Amino acid sequence: xxxxxxxxxxxxHDDEVEPRLLLVHYLRDVLGKTGTNVGCDTxxxxxxxVHLDGQSVKSCTILAVQADGADITTIEGLAQPPADGDATxxxxxxxxxxxxxxxxxxxxxxxxxxxxxxxxxxxxxxxTEEDVRHGLxxxxxxxxxxxxxxxxxxxxxAELRGEEVPGVGEGTIAFGDxxxxxxxADDLKHVEVTP
Numbered sequence: 001x002x003x004x005x006x007x008x009x010x011x012x013h014d015d016e017v018e019p020r021l022l023l024v025h026y027l028r029d030v031l032g033k034t035g036t037n038v039g040c041d042t043x044x045x046x047x048x049x050v051h052l053d054g055q056s057v058k059s060c061t062i063l064a065v066q067a068d069g070a071d072i073t074t075i076e077g078l079a080q081p082p083a084d085g086d087a088t089x090x091x092x093x094x095x096x097x098x099x100x101x102x103x104x105x106x107x108x109x110x111x112x113x114x115x116x117x118x119x120x121x122x123x124x125x126x127x128t129e130e131d132v133r134h135g136l137x138x139x140x141x142x143x144x145x146x147x148x149x150x151x152x153x154x155x156x157x158a159e160l161r162g163e164e165v166p167g168v169g170e171g172t173i174a175f176g177d178x179x180x181x182x183x184x185a186d187d188l189k190h191v192e193v194t195p
Contacts, residue, residue, distance in 0.1 A: 004068040008033065009077030017064045024048040026064035027074060035075040035111045039140075046139030049112035050074050056119035058112075058138070075111035078118075094118055094156040100166075103152030105143035113139050117153045127157055 001016040008031055015030055027033040027050065039047030041060055048059040051073040080090035088096060094114045097103065104110040113136065120127065120135035127135065132153045133146070141149060158165050 002065050004064055006064070006067050006069070007071045009072070009074055019063070019065055021064045022060055023050075023052075023062040023064050023067050023072075024059035026067075027059060027072070033074045033076055037108055037111060039108065039112075044140065045109065046112040046116060046136075047109050049115040049139065051115060051119065054122075056116045073115075075114060078114070092118070093159045094121075094152070097152040097156035097159065098149075101148050101152040101155055103144070103148045109139060109141045109143075113141065113149055117156065120153070121157050121160060125157060125161060127153070129154065 002019050003014065003016055004026075005012065005014050006026075007013070008027065013031060015026075017026060017030070024036055024038055027036045028038070036050055036059060037047040038060065039045035043058045043061045046058060049056050050059045051057070052059075052062070052067060052070050054071075078092040078095060083089045088099065091099070092114070094117050098110060098114060103113070116136055116139050117132075120132065124131055124135070129150055132150045136146075136149070136153070155165050
């Protein structure tokens with residue numbers, strides 16, 4: 001057994017772990033962070049994506065002992081406590097956007113998609129549709145066809161930039177609504193939306 005000291009979602013943890021224990025299993029089985037999903041155990045799907053010292057990583061590719069001393073954020077660590085009885089008030093803008101744009105079906109890939117998208121938007125706050133698709137290449141969704149996932153990320157990007165976005169139930173955000181120029185908006189009208 002090896003002792004690790006890891007901060008997860010703001011809480012310090014000091015645990016004895018098997019040297020071969022994967023970080024995803026440490027998070028789920030030891031800490032109960034079951035929002036971090038195990039999808040493939042081969043690093044292909046991205047369902048287990050978390051932030052390790054601020055960068056998105058697939059937690060099935062890292063041993064818990066490799067994360068010793070690290071600061072980890074899981075999907076559970078994103079939301080703040082709700083205010084005024086509104087359950088969504090403390091959600092991260094990406095969580096709200098996935099809800100508003102119906103960016104999920106079964107929801108299994110959603111935690112990893114959101115964690116990867118946050119990393120993407122921190123590196124590129126004004127992504128194009130192509131940038132979003134490229135940024136999420138390591139995350140697989142077997143249900144949605146990615147259209148609403150991409151819209152969700154574009155919606156969150158617009159909100160994080162301080163732009164007005166339609167409220168839930170007021171219609172979805174179109175690619176042209178977040179384009180940086182008239183030419184970019186016209187280009188996006190002709191984008192073939194495929195996974």
